Amino acid sequence: MDSTTTPEDHWQRFRAARDSSLADDHGWLSLTSFQWLPAETAALDLVPGLWSADSHAATITARAADSLTDLTSALPVDGAIDAVLDDEESLSWVAYGGEDRHRVVVELARRSGRYAVRTRDSGAPTLAAFTGVPTFPYRRDLVVEGRVEEFPEPRDERIRTAHPEVSGVHRSVGEVTFRLPGAPQEWRLRAAREESGGLGLTFHDGTNGSTTAEWRKVTTSRPGPDGVVLIDFNRAVNYPSAFTPFGTCPAPVAGNVVTAPVEAGEKRPQGEHSDAG
Template sequence: MSMDAGHDGRGPAAWRRWHEARVVAVAAPHGPLSLTGTHWLLDHPDGRIPDVPGRWREDGDAVVLTAAPEDGLTLDGEPFSGEARLAPDRGPIDTSRAARGDRRLVVLRREGLWAVRDFDPASPARHAFRTIDATPYDPRWSLDGVFRPYDGDRSVRVENADGRERGLGLGGEIAFTLDGTEHTLQVAVEPDGSLWAVFADATSGGSSYRFRFLRPAAPDADGRVVVDFNRALLPPCAFADHFICPFPPPGNTLPVAVPAGERNRVDA
């Protein structure tokens, strides 16, 4: 089997397809570059959010949206006026219930607090974007690792990109060997069994963004997992300041340089 035909997607051609798809997804009309604001309702007790039409207030397990015809809002694709109760939006951005023209108004809930996110395809960041600077595939950075689950879920408080601390759930760690030395990264376990690590390394804040994400596929029955730093991801907050990405938890800053994967956003 050739280096590029591996069942796990390893190899330069598979990496190029992944990279090209990432650039397209980031630049999409409602991709991360289109986020122009995350508005916490606690900061707007009167329900009025600057530059966002309608009135938004929390009410128990929902956000109540009140709109007049002149607000120009739609709900579920239809012109909307009156009052509606909205649960958090959990699907793709362009499926949010509330919108105004091409703008999507996404209801978010984190740790009991409600927010409205404004995704605008006309955002300056989206129109300035050119590509993602990423290091071409290098097999040295595609490593065999092992997943070690914790006895129970853990949560650590970490600073987020907006300066607030929030809980980060962790389900275990992945261990891998690089140049003869074992390293570990703490990971969250997603509902589909895949893993998610927030990590930094010796390039972070220099030749790479200040931290990155890694999303290995689900481990096999023996806990084996591919730790492919060629697919290190820029976090959403590398594309828009209004995301609340978690910083790496203690222990997830590698003492080595990882000059692989996505490095920085490149604007025209």
């Protein structure tokens, strides 16, 4: 950081990148449906063709007149195509609509051992109305130091998700302890390893259900040799399920609760679909 760049400047750049990502044509704000695939071949709402799935694969059967494009081959779908995913995987499978036949992308997902599709429409009202995520003002005092106590081996813990029919697993690699300014107690949260090398903390706090969604996530810095991490709560973000009812986002591990209000980071989205996170 040079002498003219402040931590708040870096946060503003983070916010601009975050809002830009959410405004992507087929990002989380473009979701318009979530549908489980049936065992017997059948039509679905919003999407052309006939759809089905068994425990192994998902299948689309369509005619050229349905104007579906297979995104894995860039060819029109004329007949039957299959796809196989592992649990928790997703695939941008086919597209349709618009002059370029790509206005709507159909995402195939496998959750809790079942196949589902979600439609991502670049013309979705949620996306068209988006002007940015509301946030608390930047607070330097809510950039705090923590310490990670790693487990000898990762622990897989069952969790609920934003979708009542989808269960989840949190792979906890340790616990992060920290204090907040003005609060005497220490908090201890289970953490997951992020691709960045930092630790992901999914948590409830005292603002949930009023100024914020039901839960949020913050990613720490990469732990130092002594286990010290930096937690910048100004970078606490909503999961996609705070913006759309079609998310299957993981809830916090039981006990990942900060009873004090963490008045930093993203607030409840404007026009939020429900009180669920």
